[in-house]
Amino acid sequence: MNNDKNALDRRSFLKASLLSGGGLMLSVSWLSSFKSADKAEALNLPDQWSQLNGYIQITSDNKIRLICPNPEFGQNVMTSLPMIVAEELDADWKNVVVEMGPHDPVKLGAQFTGGSNSVRMYWKPLREAGAAARQMLREAAAQTWNVPVGEVTTKAGVLLHSSGKSAKYGEMASKAASVPVPKDLKLKSPKEFTVVRKSKKNVEVQKITSGKPLFGLDYSVDGMLIAMIQHPPAFGMKLKSFDAAETLKMSGIKEVFSLKLYEDGFEQGGFDTRSFNDLLVVVGSSTWHVMEARKKLVANWEPAGDQKDTMGGRNGKREVTVPGALESTLIQMQQMQEYAAKPSQQLRKDGDPENAFKNAAQVIERTYNGPFLAHNCMEPMNFFAHVTEEKALLAGPLQAPGWAEPTLAKLLNLPPERIEIQMTRMGGGFGRRAYAHYLSEAALISRKVKAPVKLMYTREDDMTYGIYRPMYTATYRAALDANKNLIAFHVKGGGIPEHPIHANRFPAGAVDNYLAEGWQIPSNITIGAFRAPRSNFNAAAEQSFLDEVAEAAGKDPIEFRLELLKRAKENPVGKNNEYEPDRYAGVLKLVRDKSNWGKPGNEKYHRGVAAYFCHNSYAAHVVDMVTRDGQPYVDRVYSAMDCGIVINPDAATNMVQGAVVDGIGNSFYGELTFKDGVPQKNNFSNYRMIRINEVPKSIEVHFVENDLDPTGLGEPPFPPVFGAVANAMYKLKGKRYYNQPFRDELEKTI
Amino acid sequence: MAKITLNINKKDYQLEADPQMPLLWAIRDLAGLKGTKYGCGVAQCGACVVHLDGEAVRSCVTKVSRATGKKVVTIEGLSETNSHPVQKAWQEVDVPQCGYCHSGQIMSAAVLLREKPNPTDQDIDDAMAGNICRCGTYLRIREAIHKAAEMQKKAPVKG
Numbered sequence: 001m002n003n004d005k006n007a008l009d010r011r012s013f014l015k016a017s018l019l020s021g022g023g024l025m026l027s028v029s030w031l032s033s034f035k036s037a038d039k040a041e042a043l044n045l046p047d048q049w050s051q052l053n054g055y056i057q058i059t060s061d062n063k064i065r066l067i068c069p070n071p072e073f074g075q076n077v078m079t080s081l082p083m084i085v086a087e088e089l090d091a092d093w094k095n096v097v098v099e100m101g102p103h104d105p106v107k108l109g110a111q112f113t114g115g116s117n118s119v120r121m122y123w124k125p126l127r128e129a130g131a132a133a134r135q136m137l138r139e140a141a142a143q144t145w146n147v148p149v150g151e152v153t154t155k156a157g158v159l160l161h162s163s164g165k166s167a168k169y170g171e172m173a174s175k176a177a178s179v180p181v182p183k184d185l186k187l188k189s190p191k192e193f194t195v196v197r198k199s200k201k202n203v204e205v206q207k208i209t210s211g212k213p214l215f216g217l218d219y220s221v222d223g224m225l226i227a228m229i230q231h232p233p234a235f236g237m238k239l240k241s242f243d244a245a246e247t248l249k250m251s252g253i254k255e256v257f258s259l260k261l262y263e264d265g266f267e268q269g270g271f272d273t274r275s276f277n278d279l280l281v282v283v284g285s286s287t288w289h290v291m292e293a294r295k296k297l298v299a300n301w302e303p304a305g306d307q308k309d310t311m312g313g314r315n316g317k318r319e320v321t322v323p324g325a326l327e328s329t330l331i332q333m334q335q336m337q338e339y340a341a342k343p344s345q346q347l348r349k350d351g352d353p354e355n356a357f358k359n360a361a362q363v364i365e366r367t368y369n370g371p372f373l374a375h376n377c378m379e380p381m382n383f384f385a386h387v388t389e390e391k392a393l394l395a396g397p398l399q400a401p402g403w404a405e406p407t408l409a410k411l412l413n414l415p416p417e418r419i420e421i422q423m424t425r426m427g428g429g430f431g432r433r434a435y436a437h438y439l440s441e442a443a444l445i446s447r448k449v450k451a452p453v454k455l456m457y458t459r460e461d462d463m464t465y466g467i468y469r470p471m472y473t474a475t476y477r478a479a480l481d482a483n484k485n486l487i488a489f490h491v492k493g494g495g496i497p498e499h500p501i502h503a504n505r506f507p508a509g510a511v512d513n514y515l516a517e518g519w520q521i522p523s524n525i526t527i528g529a530f531r532a533p534r535s536n537f538n539a540a541a542e543q544s545f546l547d548e549v550a551e552a553a554g555k556d557p558i559e560f561r562l563e564l565l566k567r568a569k570e571n572p573v574g575k576n577n578e579y580e581p582d583r584y585a586g587v588l589k590l591v592r593d594k595s596n597w598g599k600p601g602n603e604k605y606h607r608g609v610a611a612y613f614c615h616n617s618y619a620a621h622v623v624d625m626v627t628r629d630g631q632p633y634v635d636r637v638y639s640a641m642d643c644g645i646v647i648n649p650d651a652a653t654n655m656v657q658g659a660v661v662d663g664i665g666n667s668f669y670g671e672l673t674f675k676d677g678v679p680q681k682n683n684f685s686n687y688r689m690i691r692i693n694e695v696p697k698s699i700e701v702h703f704v705e706n707d708l709d710p711t712g713l714g715e716p717p718f719p720p721v722f723g724a725v726a727n728a729m730y731k732l733k734g735k736r737y738y739n740q741p742f743r744d745e746l747e748k749t750i
Numbered sequence: 751m752a753k754i755t756l757n758i759n760k761k762d763y764q765l766e767a768d769p770q771m772p773l774l775w776a777i778r779d780l781a782g783l784k785g786t787k788y789g790c791g792v793a794q795c796g797a798c799v800v801h802l803d804g805e806a807v808r809s810c811v812t813k814v815s816r817a818t819g820k821k822v823v824t825i826e827g828l829s830e831t832n833s834h835p836v837q838k839a840w841q842e843v844d845v846p847q848c849g850y851c852h853s854g855q856i857m858s859a860a861v862l863l864r865e866k867p868n869p870t871d872q873d874i875d876d877a878m879a880g881n882i883c884r885c886g887t888y889l890r891i892r893e894a895i896h897k898a899a900e901m902q903k904k905a906p907v908k909g
Binding site for chain 1 (some may be wrong): 751768771772775778779780782783784785786787788789790791792796797803824826828832836837838840841844845846847848849850851852853856860871873878879880881882883884885886887888889890892
């Protein structure tokens, strides 16, 4: 990203155009981290300018419309991103209307919601877009009033001159569109912010509370058919044959057919993951009819056997074998134990860990396990598609339209410019909607039935056709010398089908002798990003382990971490340490102070602490547990975050509170197991979700105050919750919890 | 299929529906009101809560035949101007994240407040435990319900 930033500093490429009816539309290009060489070429842009953005429209009657580039899934990006534009534009937020942009990478950039990247990626380009527009408006006013531009100031959407002249932005918007685009932009210093750092309400809250049709499932057009897919009952199975006679007799049913999603040899991108390739599809006129008719299908399934997938991507084409076994959790756990005992891939090594462990006064070794998790977005997967020979219109919930479009273009044999993707508000995402197989399925179904179609997953479809959080395990070892100093640290982690290890994260850099290793077991159970991928397991395991090591060393768990971070700052071990020790220590100190850690007055609580760095931000939590009705209960939580400048403080607080609740829920209840390939849970009746009666009374959120460029918040607060809960559970029950979900372990002891 | 009349938000809808069809799909697909959400289909998540003669019901498991001759109120009809105390409190507290579950949350909360104008945290937890929020906005839901109770005292809901 550093190179990107430098490139941006060197040159800006801005374009202005007149809105029909007068007014200003400003586009700004910026270097995206997701380059699209072909698009850059088509636009005849210099190499590094791959994309153009268009965010601001001002009408002559002073309406300011800001376009949100990134899909909204509850991270409140439809409010926070336009706030950044409004800040530098010096717009009056009251006059701002926000609209979700269509998929338009030329004007709107990467448009990727995920990796806690929205604010981080768009911070600078959106500021530039706002600042450029403001400067052009000032220039237009200066020309109109015949005064030097340096004398024209702005305040909340009004242009001002010392002579007493003033004009609303709208009055100058048309003229501003013909002003040359400024080359040197002066951005505000954080001290000058008037919009950013002031809490603004969610721009769609009024629509949500009145039930407006915002979501993919709400999207509807005349003549739209409903489609559902009957997928195999087990991972590792495929369709053998089917009899649809009874289904076709049912009222409202139009067609039943099978369809291949990817033809043999189809080159899959990294986010083209799909669990099942043969689709058995029922299409009819209404949701209920299709649901009922699907139950009448007679489908025969057979083991798919080992399958070959062709993967494309940066490293060229390669064949991957997907094993055909019908997997069961109990067997998977045995397999994991076997793999854990074998040599594995070394990911990082500092010093001489073997020797340090040999000479240690005390070695602590603990193993942690985490199950597959289903995302369980409240809005099940769905997508609208209307595909004809000439073009395709798609609308629905999607995190990464820029990754879906090339796949669609290949599947439909249509050029990208004939594919229109509209992003609806998402009823949750958590990583699940980065995998757009359901969009491709909808498109192929629409093409087949030659009609607009809404593909809908029921809750059961959604939960049993998952792109799950992988199943993980990790064994940690710590070596203490005779003085109880941590002299070596070893983590060996594995997973189905990928390992969780981030080798360059804390405590790497803080321990002289360090070893990280990883291994993985291939599987046909499909996995993908789940809120803070890998971190969501690591933080649980590592932060529980550090708690135990601190105890063995006779140290307070916060002080123990702070000592290690001091070491990492003053005399870091090794290279490529991903975190900044000061910022990591900063959240620990903040949460220590705010929670009165170690001070009297908290005796009735069993306290656990954890901290973690991921997705460029820092998080620490103190979890205070009590026993309520005989059950452990998180009564109170203190959270400290460092994500740089906080764009929208109240919404950011909401996000952290939600992540804490999500973390408590998943650490206690989150789990999907398999038997002979069949997911053992299929709805909220058996997949337990945290409910209002189980959440803390208070979650107090504090942000480290600094002027650093903002980083993400959707993921970082989530992972350390698991660790803090595990550590508080230890205080409450006098027993360590190594296996998620903790509820299962707890019930064994009751 | 049968001809049925559904009174939704004070308006009569003449619909052709299988009497077994859940009220949810009649509301969403036949009447075209999309505010009521599908979440689980088995009365576990509360995203589909509507009022049937003033009572909160899960429309995903309520047969449409049960709603004939009764008054159905959905989120769209809770107030004419998005101004029911629960709606206003939701806006003031800025409760939603993704927003998908909140039609159901608001409809459940409105019944709670009618029955218990001054709910305790425990009352709220008891009444709202059937509504899942995957984003975890529960603390704000509690706060908003308390706020709505205050608003309701100042300006009681009519009807």
